[in-house]
Amino acid sequence: MxxxxxxxxxxxxxxxxxxxxxxxxxxxxxxxxxxxxxEVTIVREELKLATMNNLEALSSSGDSVALLKKMFDK
Known part of the structure; x- marks a missing residue:
C-alpha cells in the first residue's frame, strides 16, 4: 500500500x-x-460492499430454495 x-x-x-x-x-x-x-468505474467502498453482500445473499437464498424444494418433494 x-x-x-x-x-x-x-x-x-x-x-x-x-x-x-x-x-x-x-x-x-x-x-x-x-x-x-x-469506461473506468468509480464506486465508494461502502456501496461496493453492500452490492457484494446483496449478491451473496441472493445466491445463498437460491440454494435455500432448492434445499427446501428437495425437502418438500420427498
Missing part, C-alpha cells in the same frame, strides 16, 4: 489518465475530485 500526503490543490496520477486532486480538508473529511475516462 502506498500512503501519500497531499495539500489542497495537489494531485496524484494513477496510470496515465486517472487524476485525483485534493479539493478541501476539514477536521475529519477530505474532499477529492477524480478525473478518469468514462
Amino acid at each position: 502506498l500512503v501519500l500526503q497531499r495539500k489542497i490543490g495537489q494531485s496524484i496520477y494513477i496510470g496515465e489518465d486517472i487524476k485525483i486532486t485534493i479539493q478541501d480538508i476539514s477536521s475529519d473529511k477530505v474532499k477529492i475530485s477524480i478525473e478518469a475516462p468514462k
Whole structure:
C-alpha cells in the first residue's frame, strides 16, 4: 500500500489518465475530485460492499430454495 500526503490543490496520477486532486480538508473529511475516462468505474467502498453482500445473499437464498424444494418433494 502506498500512503501519500497531499495539500489542497495537489494531485496524484494513477496510470496515465486517472487524476485525483485534493479539493478541501476539514477536521475529519477530505474532499477529492477524480478525473478518469468514462469506461473506468468509480464506486465508494461502502456501496461496493453492500452490492457484494446483496449478491451473496441472493445466491445463498437460491440454494435455500432448492434445499427446501428437495425437502418438500420427498
